[in-house]
Amino acid sequence: MTTATLTHSGFGFSARIANMIERMKTARARAAEYQRTYRELQNLTNRELDDIGVRRCDIADIAHKHVYCS
Numbered sequence: 001m002t003t004a005t006l007t008h009s010g011f012g013f014s015a016r017i018a019n020m021i022e023r024m025k026t027a028r029a030r031a032a033e034y035q036r037t038y039r040e041l042q043n044l045t046n047r048e049l050d051d052i053g054v055r056r057c058d059i060a061d062i063a064h065k066h067v068y069c070s
């Protein structure tokens with residue numbers, strides 16, 4: 001009975017570690033996408049931003065919504 005408990009606990013621990021690693025990979029990918037989106041919008045001129053209806057002060061919010069709310 002002790003062996004079964006240890007094996008089950010070990011599996012639970014390794015599953016939690018694997019889950020944590022997967023969440024970290026997802027977080028890194030989202031952060032990279034946020035940075036890419038933010039950088040692309042920042043590189044637009046004020047005229048280009050006006051053409052698409054975006055204020056420069058809203059770029060961070062737009063990038064955040066694009067990555068984390070979609």
